[in-house]
Amino acid sequence: MRERLFGRNGALMAIFTRSMKENQPAAPSTEALADSSIEIPAGDALEAVLLDAGGPVDLSENRVDSPAARSLRESGVELVVPLISRGELIGTLNLGHRRSDQPYSTDDRRLLTDLSSQVAPAIRVAQLVHEQQAAASERERIEQELQVASLIQQTLLPKELPDVPGWEIDAFYRPARAVGGDFYDCLALPDGRLGLVIGDVTDKGVPAALVMATCRSTLRAAVERSDDPGVVLADVNEVLVPEIPARMFVTCLYMILDPDSGKVTFANAGHNLPYVRTSSGVIELRATGMPLGLMPGSDYEVHTAMIEPGDIVLLSSDGIVEAHNPSGEMYGFARMIGRIGAIAPDGDLIDDLVTDLDSYAGFEAEQEDDVTLVSVRRLSSARDAARAFVDEPEVLASFSVPSVLGNEREVMDRMTAGLGKLLPQEQLLRLQTAVVETAMNAIEHGNRGDPELLVDVEVKRYRRRLEVAVTDHGGPRGEIDAETPDIEAKLAGDQSPRGWGLFLIEQMVDEMETTAHGDDFTVTLTMRLKGGA
C-alpha cells in the first residue's frame, strides 16, 4: 500500500504500509525500485533500527546497512519515520531530500514524530478491516465451492438401488463438510447381472467432484464395451491418465454380481478390499492394482468368489476406517471386521457400522472424510427373503388435534419433539414447512374447519426413511386448487395470490402420496434418511 503526499517545505513524502501476513515475500527488488515502494522484510537490520529509534531515522546519518536501507537510499529517501502500532512496525513515512536543501530541523522531526503516532493506529485499523474483509470473502468463496462440489457429487450418485430377487442391496453415503471424492454406482448389465462400483478420488471439493464425474461416465462407457472387470478398469485408466490433474488419482473397485449363481467377478484399482461375512467368519476379497489415472498401461487382475446364501459383501471407502476418536485413535480395519463378523443374520450391517462409527468418533465431531458403504446380502431362503424385506417402523409420535386453524403449529411442534435429533436442521425445516401446509389443508379443506373433526398425525421411522402421515375425516374433499402457482400469473391477477401450499409440500419433501379410505383422507410425506439411497 503506498500513498504519496507532499510534505512541509516541499519534500516529497510517501507512506508505506507493510504487508502484515507472515511469510509473505517482499516485492521483487526490480519492481520495488521501479515504483520506489520498498518492502522492509521481517528481520532486515533496518527494522530493528526503526523500532528502537523513537522517531525519524536519517539514512544519511545512520550507518545501518541492509538490503532495505540500501534500496531506500538508492531511491532517494533521506528520512524514514517509523509507524509503530503495539510494538509492531506497520509501515514508514519516507521523505526525500528537502527541496530547500536545508537539513530537516528539530521542529520538522518533532512534527513528523507526532504525525506518525497518530497515523500508525489509523493505518493499523484500516489494515485489520482490510484483512477481515479478505478473510470473509475467502470464507464465502470456500462455502460456495463446497456447495457446488456436493451438488455435483449428490447428483451423480444413484437415486435408488435395484431390487434384485434373493438379494438385498443397500448403500450409505455421507459427505464430509469439505466433500471428499467418494462415489459408488450400480449398473444393470445384460443377463440380469449387476455391476457395483465404489471409488474415491484423492482430493476434495470441486476438483475431486469433477474427476469423480469423469470417472463415473468413463466407467459406464467402458462397461458397455467389456464384460471383464480388469479390462474395464484398464480402459478407464487409459482415459484418465492424460485427463487427470497432477497429483490426483482414483482408487476404484469394480465388481460384477451374477445373482443367479452368487458368483462375483472383480478387479481392484488400489481401493480398500471388500469383506464378506460368511458362515465361517469374515474373509477379504483380495485383488490389487494401481489406482486409476496414475500411469498408463496398468493391468488389473480379475478374481472371482462365490457368495453363499446368508453371506454379506461389504464395499467401503476410507472414511470409516480412517475416522478418529477424540483421543486420536483410528477406527481401523480390525474394528470394522469385528462388527461385520458380529452382525446378526438379519441385522442391518450398514446401520450397525454407521451407529458404531458415530459413537466412536463422537456424535458432535465433524466428519473428517466422506463415508461410503455398499452392502450386498444374499438372502438364505424364501422365508428369510420375506422377513428381510419387512421394514418394521418405529412410531416416533402419534397424536390428534381438533380442526382449528392455528393448530398446524401444534402439529409441527409435537412432530418436532418426536423426531428428536433425527434430521439435520436443513431437512427438519423443510419437513416442518411441508407438515404445516399438509395440516392446514387437512384442517381447512379436509375437515372444513369443523372443530369436532380431528386431524390425526403419525410419525414413523423406517430403516432409511421417515414418514409423516396426516389424516383428516371430512369425507370427499372440495376442489383443491391444483393449479401450479405461477408468480407472473399471480402478479398479473390471472391467479389468486394464494395457493402455494401444495406446491410447497411437493418441493419440500422427497415424496408425497395421498390415499383415501371412506371418509378418511391421508397425505403421507416421506423424507429419506441420511445420504445415498
Add this chain to the structure above:
Amino acid sequence: MKGNEMPDVNLAMRVRDLGDGVRIIDIEGEITAFCEEVIVDAHQRAGDGARVVALNFLDLDYMNSGGIGLLVTTLIRAQRQGHQLVAFGLNDHYREIFSLTRLDEAISIYADEEDFLASL
C-alpha cells in the same frame, strides 16, 4: 371455517423512514394468512410516497403459504403504487422458499440491511 375463531396474530411491523423515499419495514414474529391487517397497515404507512420499501425478515420466526400469499398481494400493491419492494435478512430456508416460488425474481433480495443500503 366455522365459528369466529381466529388464531392469535403474533406479528409486529415497524416502519422506519430513512429519507429519500426509502422505508424499511421491520418484521417481528409470524406471517400467516391472518396477518393481513397488520401487513396492509404497515405497507400503507411505508408505501406512501416511497421509492423503495424493504422488508426486514431478520426477526421472522415463521411464515407459511398463507403468509406467502400475503406477500404476493403486497407486491401487487407495491407495483400499483409504483415503488420497488425488496427484502433482506431471510434465512437459508426462507431464501430457498423465495427461490422455489420465484418470488425472488419479483422481489430483490439482499443479505442484510448493510447490503441493501449499499445497493441504493
